[in-house]
Amino acid sequence: MAKRYWLLKSEPDAYGWNDLIKQGEGTWDGVxxxxxxxxxxxxxxxxxxxxxxxxxxxxxxxxxQVSASGLTDPTDPEGKWAAVKVTPLRKLRRPVTLKTIxxxxxxxxxxLVKLSRLSVSVVTQEEWAHVLELAGG
DNA sequence: GCCAACGTTGGC
DNA sequence: GCCAACGTTGGC
Numbered sequence: 001m002a003k004r005y006w007l008l009k010s011e012p013d014a015y016g017w018n019d020l021i022k023q024g025e026g027t028w029d030g031v032x033x034x035x036x037x038x039x040x041x042x043x044x045x046x047x048x049x050x051x052x053x054x055x056x057x058x059x060x061x062x063x064x065q066v067s068a069s070g071l072t073d074p075t076d077p078e079g080k081w082a083a084v085k086v087t088p089l090r091k092l093r094r095p096v097t098l099k100t101i102x103x104x105x106x107x108x109x110x111x112l113v114k115l116s117r118l119s120v121s122v123v124t125q126e127e128w129a130h131v132l133e134l135a136g137g
Numbered sequence: 138g139c140c141a142a143c144g145t146t147g148g149c
Numbered sequence: 150g151c152c153a154a155c156g157t158t159g160g161c
Contacts, residue, residue, distance in 0.1 A: 009159095011159090032144095033143095033144080034144095054158085054159060054160085055158090055159060055160085058159090058160075058161095098160080115142090115143085116141095116142075116143095116158085116159065116160070117142065117143065117144090117157085117158050117159065119158090
C-alpha cells in the first residue's frame, strides 16, 4: 500500500518535538478516542506524520515517521487500545500555524480543522504537499 | 479565563 | 434506547 500521511497532536508541555528529538524515538500512546485510535491502527511503518503542537504554538513543527505500528498501548491495563512508535524525520523550515491552515482554502477540509479535538488525524496527499509548500519545502 | 465541540455517564 | 448533565480538550 502507498505511504499514508497523518497528523499527531501533542501539548509541548507534556511531550513536544524537542522531546522526540532528545529521545530519538517516541511511543504514541494514551489515545482514548475511538476515531483517533482507528487512525493509529491504520498506520504502517514508513508512513509520515506532521507533528503538531497544540495549546502552545498551535503549529506544525516537524515531520515524524512511523517506526513501529500495530502495538498495544502499554498504558492501557486492558490492552484494548492501540499505539505506534515514531522517530523524528526532520523539522519544517517554517512552522505552519493553525491560523495559516484555517485561512487556506486548500486546507479547510483537513480533519485537524473539522475535528479540532482529535489527537491523531488523517492528512491527504494533497494536503500534505500543500503544507510542505507553506513550510518552504 | 471563557466557551464550543465532543464524548461519556447515568437516570429514566 | 433516549437524553440531560457533566468532564475534557483545545482554540481564542
